[in-house]
Amino acid sequence: MEHALSTLEPRPVWALFERICRIPHDSGRERALGLELQRLARENGLSAELDPAGNLIVDRPGAPGRRRLILQGHLDMVWQSPEKIEPEERRVLPRLEGDYLTAAPRSSLGADNGIGVAAALTLLLEPPPGAGPLRAIFTVQEEVGLLGAAQLDAKWLEGAVLLNLDSEQEGEICLGCAGGARLTIELPLEREATPPGWLGVELEVSGLPGGHSGMDIDKHRPNAILELAKGLRHHPEIRVSHWETIGPDNAIPRASRVLGAVAPGELPDLPELRPAPLPATLWTAACRERVVTAIGTMPNGVFHFDPAFNVVSGSSNLAGIATAADHLTLLTSQRGMYGNEREQATERVTAHFAALNAVTRLSAVYCNWEPAANSPLPGELKAIYRELFGKFPELKVIHAGLECGLFAERNPRLQMASFGPTIEAPHSPSERLRVSSVARFYRFLRTIVERLA
Numbered sequence: 001m002e003h004a005l006s007t008l009e010p011r012p013v014w015a016l017f018e019r020i021c022r023i024p025h026d027s028g029r030e031r032a033l034g035l036e037l038q039r040l041a042r043e044n045g046l047s048a049e050l051d052p053a054g055n056l057i058v059d060r061p062g063a064p065g066r067r068r069l070i071l072q073g074h075l076d077m078v079w080q081s082p083e084k085i086e087p088e089e090r091r092v093l094p095r096l097e098g099d100y101l102t103a104a105p106r107s108s109l110g111a112d113n114g115i116g117v118a119a120a121l122t123l124l125l126e127p128p129p130g131a132g133p134l135r136a137i138f139t140v141q142e143e144v145g146l147l148g149a150a151q152l153d154a155k156w157l158e159g160a161v162l163l164n165l166d167s168e169q170e171g172e173i174c175l176g177c178a179g180g181a182r183l184t185i186e187l188p189l190e191r192e193a194t195p196p197g198w199l200g201v202e203l204e205v206s207g208l209p210g211g212h213s214g215m216d217i218d219k220h221r222p223n224a225i226l227e228l229a230k231g232l233r234h235h236p237e238i239r240v241s242h243w244e245t246i247g248p249d250n251a252i253p254r255a256s257r258v259l260g261a262v263a264p265g266e267l268p269d270l271p272e273l274r275p276a277p278l279p280a281t282l283w284t285a286a287c288r289e290r291v292v293t294a295i296g297t298m299p300n301g302v303f304h305f306d307p308a309f310n311v312v313s314g315s316s317n318l319a320g321i322a323t324a325a326d327h328l329t330l331l332t333s334q335r336g337m338y339g340n341e342r343e344q345a346t347e348r349v350t351a352h353f354a355a356l357n358a359v360t361r362l363s364a365v366y367c368n369w370e371p372a373a374n375s376p377l378p379g380e381l382k383a384i385y386r387e388l389f390g391k392f393p394e395l396k397v398i399h400a401g402l403e404c405g406l407f408a409e410r411n412p413r414l415q416m417a418s419f420g421p422t423i424e425a426p427h428s429p430s431e432r433l434r435v436s437s438v439a440r441f442y443r444f445l446r447t448i449v450e451r452l453a
């Protein structure tokens with residue numbers, strides 16, 4: 001196992017990646033890896049600091065008069081495994097299969113973002129001759145809400161250019177990302193006792209494709225909660241007691257379920273309707289009408305489109321619904337790429353529920369990274385890529401959050417771009433890294449360091 005990757009090029013990158021694999025480092029447990037990389041940097045004469053959040057910052061002075069280039073990635077990985085493995089035992093065992101590296105069937109590989117970290121640190125340890133000052137910033141808890149980046153002191157972001165190495169498709173360079181926020185909406189409920197003799201029922205929508213709340217929001221995927229609202233609007237005879245959806249709050253919901261009751265003799269002919277225990281109380285008919293109509297007609301999906309990059313730029317996703325005795329909670333999130341598109345989306349959803357005495361709460365707000373109109377960086381990267389590989393890379397922006405959004409907020413002058421080698425199915429036990437793309441990715445990165453820094 002020790003030398004599983006020793007035949008691969010560029011050797012120092014793979015050696016470092018293998019070293020990273022040996023240290024468990026899922027989100028919230030990056031400390032040991034941070035300390036190990038700090039020790040390695042210091043042994044090689046670099047200054048390396050762990051900030052209070054656990055982010056690692058490594059510095060290498062460079063040729064005088066040259067701009068500082070920041071290389072950035074995250075230390076944590078999403079550990080996914082079909083086996084139950086204790087946190088302290090979560091070592092990745094990489095395995096070569098043709099042009100792919102996996103850790104299957106045991107776990108996810110952590111190439112997101114271990115390979116980016118390995119490439120950046122290799123360049124600080126062995127920079128091209130004449131390179132300018134280099135800094136590496138490796139954050140913690142990226143995968144659980146960009147928590148490390150959120151705590152990074154602005155002083156570390158002083159530099160001309162930041163290259164984020166956390167993208168997953170070779171040949172693409174990302175130049176912007178959406179900002180986002182979570183909006184919870186609490187709707188008051190009025191209840192009455194369930195009349196005796198009624199029939200308890202359960203209505204469920206399930207097995208929908210789901211998807212990412214930002215990246216897939218323009219793919220016309222059905223939203224389980226909205227599908228259920230449609231069904232309830234067609235069948236006012238189904239009274240409601242409880243409505244729920246369980247799923248991640250950054251996904252299009254795949255399933256949703258209502259528990260309720262129907263008066264005897266009014267049972268509709270619906271295959272999705274199943275008998276269930278009779279609930280003690282039901283929403284009053286007026287309350288049910290109000291709430292179901294409001295949910296069924298709420299603004300959701302794509303709000304703004306960006307024709308320049310052919311991508312959604314403003315959106316909202318209804319992700320969850322939960323019922324308490326006296327209120328119903330809707331969990332939504334809005335995203336926006338340009339200007340105040342995110343705020344506009346949040347206002348639009350809030351306004352829709354205003355007439356229902358809704359209580360709304362905004363949380364997890366993060367900044368957008370707007371593609372800079374006058375930055376020379378995209379042109380420079382395109383030219384280098386073309387020179388090396390004989391074709392232009394695809395420039396894009398993404399409708400999801402990246403750490404660059406948080407950096408843009410703290411240093412608006414920083415020119416940024418994000419790219420990486422090809423990683424398929426990250427965050428899953430079938431995660432795999434395309435080996436040949438790593439050599440090209442590293443060559444591209446090294447050439448940028450040579451030319452730009």
Ligand SMILES: [Zn+2]
Pocket residue numbers: 074112113142166
């Ligand atoms: Zn990542």
